[in-house]
Amino acid sequence: xxxxxxxxxxxxxxxxxxxxxxxxxxxxxxxxxxxxxxxxxxxxxxxxxxxxxxxxxxxxxxxxxxxxxxxxxxxxxxxxxxxxxxxxxxxxxxxxxxxxxxxxxxxxxxxxxxxxxxxxxxxxxxxxxxxxxxxxxxxxxxxxxxxxxxxxxxxxxxxxxxxxxxxxxxxxxxxxxxxxxxxxxxxxxxxxxxxxxxxxxxxxxxxxxxxxxxxxxxxxxxxxxxxxxxxxxxxxxxxxxxxxxxxxxxxxxxxxxxxxxxxxxxxxxxxxxxxxxxxxxxxxxxxxxxxxxxxxxxxxxxxxxxxxxxxxxxxxxxxxxxxxx
Numbered sequence: 351x352x353x354x355x356x357x358x359x360x361x362x363x364x365x366x367x368x369x370x371x372x373x374x375x376x377x378x379x380x381x382x383x384x385x386x387x388x389x390x391x392x393x394x395x396x397x398x399x400x401x402x403x404x405x406x407x408x409x410x411x412x413x414x415x416x417x418x419x420x421x422x423x424x425x426x427x428x429x430x431x432x433x434x435x436x437x438x439x440x441x442x443x444x445x446x447x448x449x450x451x452x453x454x455x456x457x458x459x460x461x462x463x464x465x466x467x468x469x470x471x472x473x474x475x476x477x478x479x480x481x482x483x484x485x486x487x488x489x490x491x492x493x494x495x496x497x498x499x500x501x502x503x504x505x506x507x508x509x510x511x512x513x514x515x516x517x518x519x520x521x522x523x524x525x526x527x528x529x530x531x532x533x534x535x536x537x538x539x540x541x542x543x544x545x546x547x548x549x550x551x552x553x554x555x556x557x558x559x560x561x562x563x564x565x566x567x568x569x570x571x572x573x574x575x576x577x578x579x580x581x582x583x584x585x586x587x588x589x590x591x592x593x594x595x596x597x598x599x600x601x602x603x604x605x606x607x608x609x610x611x612x613x614x615x616x617x618x619x620x621x622x623x624x625x626x627x628x629x630x631x632x633x634x635x636x637x638x639x640x641x642x643x644x645x646x647x648x649x650x651x652x653x654x655x656x657x658x659x660x661x662x663x664x665x666x667x668x669x670x671x672x673x674x675x
Contacts, residue, residue: 379439379616383414386606388444389428391421394539395476395559395640396604400444402636403473406627407606411619424448424513426456426463433466437609439616442470446604447515450659454667455513464656467607468617469649471624474642477558477575477601478519479587480507483546484571491573491593494553495527503530507553508542511535513672515602516542518663519576520555521670526595546570557602558584559641576601583641597662603645605652621649 386404390396397419404415420428425448432443445467452463480491488494498505509517512535524531534551536542539560546554547569558581564570565584574590575581576598590598606624608617627633628647637644645651 379619380411380413382440383416384408384411384440384442385418386415386442386444387428387432388417388419389421389425389448390419392419395557395602395642396444396446398559398640399474399476399604399637399642402633402640403606403627406630406633407624409630410623410626412623424452424455424511426452429463430461432607433461433463433609435609437468437611437613439608439612439620441609442620443467443607444473444604445607447600447602447659448513450656450663451513451515451518451667451672455672464660466610468610468612469652470606470608470617470620471628471647471649472603472605472645472652472655473624473628473647474637474644475577475601475603476640476642477577477581477584478515478555479558479561479572479575479584480520480523480553480555481546481561481565481570481572482553483549484569485549486552486571488552488573489571491588491590491595494573495523495529498529498531503532505553506532506534506551507555508534508536508545508551509555510539510542511537516555516557518666518670519598520553522597522663522666523555523590523595525666525669526590526597543570557641562641574598577643581641581643582638597666600655600659600662603655603659604642605645605655607652617649621647 388397388400400417404417408415420431432441435441449463482488507520520531539556542554545551558575561572565572572587574593575587577589578599580589624647628644634644
């Protein structure tokens with residue numbers, strides 16, 4: 351009997367060890383806070399939307415959602431960080447339209463800014479706009495288009511930088527309307543707005559949230575906005591589609607994604623929590639005040655938005671010089 355006692359103790363130890371391992375493996379997700387990476391600076395439209403959503407998302411998930419800004423390279427830095435993170439559900443990305451653009455801007459990436467993620471769900475659409483200094487005589491988009499065609503290439507437009515959504519919205523106008531508006535890239539939307547107000551450049555493309563205060567203040571006139579319908583934050587501004595320009599149904603959308611390979615057992619509670627969060631009382635109104643429109647938070651809606659954008663933007667992205675230096 352004495353000879354088998356050490357073996358018995360070993361067997362008991364192994365059983366306990368296996369039991370603990372099984373308990374750890376089967377522990378319910380989540381059991382600690384989840385990080386939501388925003389690939390843009392704090393205070394911008396994506397960041398502000400992320401922070402409002404994170405509050406309700408965390409409540410629904412039962413753990414805090416911590417917003418972490420990892421800005422740079424037009425969302426490349428933050429997106430790559432999440433794509434290469436452990437696919438355990440604890441590191442998520444507030445992805446957006448820029449993820450569709452990144453493969454055209456940065457050639458030879460060893461990862462894919464779209465395909466290396468698993469969809470959690472679509473969150474919101476933030477319209478982009480084309481706007482002019484309110485002192486110019488351009489009252490409507492057709493008037494601006496006519497002025498450019500009368501003197502091709504004489505009008506310039508500002509943007510937040512090369513290959514940003516604000517840049518490419520104005521390039522889409524060139525593509526669809528046959529204009530030759532000349533690009534003047536800035537390091538962010540704020541300095542572009544300042545130069546439009548100062549009269550240094552006549553035109554800019556920007557997100558609605560970053561432009562609306564200056565329209566309300568009478569400094570900037572918004573001529574058109576992206577989206578299938580007018581934003582509740584700017585009901586008097588027509589959509590591009592209303593003015594006869596196609597390809598502008600999608601604005602600067604944002605959605606939540608996880609690293610590719612995240613287990614379904616983790617994605618399922620994340621998706622359920624996001625759906626519950628987006629249905630929370632008051633959240634839609636809070637997003638509307640930021641110029642954002644809440645969307646269907648399903649993974650299918652996010653996948654469709656990405657597919658639609660790839661189709662709509664491909665001809666523009668192929669044509670435009672997207673060198674960032």
